[in-house]
Amino acid sequence: MVSANSPAPNQVQNSVINALLEAFYDVLDLDGKRSLLDFAGLSELMDSRLPPRGTSNWGIFLKLLNAMRTLLQFSDRILFEIGRKFSIYLDPCGSSFPDFIERLNDQFHELELHITPHSRSEYEITVSASENRSALFSDTWMHYFYRGVFMEGLRKSIGGEIIVDNTQCDDNSLHIIVKSK
């Protein structure tokens, strides 16, 4: 289901890109952020924030993911932490976990997130990518980014300590279980 606030299919809300840039800065500081932006060919975003209510071409987001996938491979703790920070900046006030997942669904057109509640504090999320983008979204290293996003999403929803219990990946999809400890 796509909400009325969803950007057009080839667009992404600037708030998503801004959240990712903030996360880069928090985890990698200025030169780390610069490295990712230079690799992505988006150096112009180094010193500016995009207007929060606007939208940008979806390709910008894909370039940023590709830069993460290349430069941050082997760095699962960093990818996890960037995912966690991204989750915070995207939804700073927190919301119910199913609503958070729905919001992500609205944002990511080439990605389908399916949530299965096992209980109020345990959810399984299936991330399916369209075939032509599967490498960007279901790449082994990118799992750690999603784990951070979902872990923090559930923490904001129910509080307490959250663990990512299980991750499985097949060709075009990824299954992650997050639950309270």
Next chain:
Amino acid sequence: MSLPKNTTPTNVPEYTFKIGLLGDEGTGKTSLVNRFIEGKFEIDYKPTLGVSILTKKISIKNPDAIVNLVIWDIAGQQKYQNIRPMYFQGCLGVIFVYDVTRPLSFSEIKTKWMPDFKQFSTPDTCYSLVGNKKDLLDKVKITTEQGKLLAKEIGVVDFFETSAMTGENVQTIFENLVKKLILRKTIPTP
């Protein structure tokens, strides 16, 4: 960790390695990376903020291989002490850098940088030791012999004195480290 063995059409194996440069601030880590990747040297000193990450694809002979390097030039300042371990993770090759004109940067390889990194070491991790700024001839305080002794003591695979300014030994230090990594025949993870 590495991602070996995509094989190119000519059957030359391809690897990807994360290499980290560690050492006190101002030892010339960024200059070494810039010299290696871009073949240039800037005299102005700008401290690295966090980490600078660059890539370079190189061809190696004996053993023949294509290698994609992801090079992490990690800030040496004290203020990054807490976050730095996160940057260390996944470095299969480590280049410890000291400044041959600054004895403290030399002693801290053993007392600070090696112990800090050790928890991220795996049986496949290879270390090199570099004494940089050897072009500053009249200011050198650490002798080559001292460097060799430290290299032996901490168990690195290579020791070189380098000059990022002239480029001396810079290519060699990276290429030798990569060859050692390939020879360890690392297994892909995860």
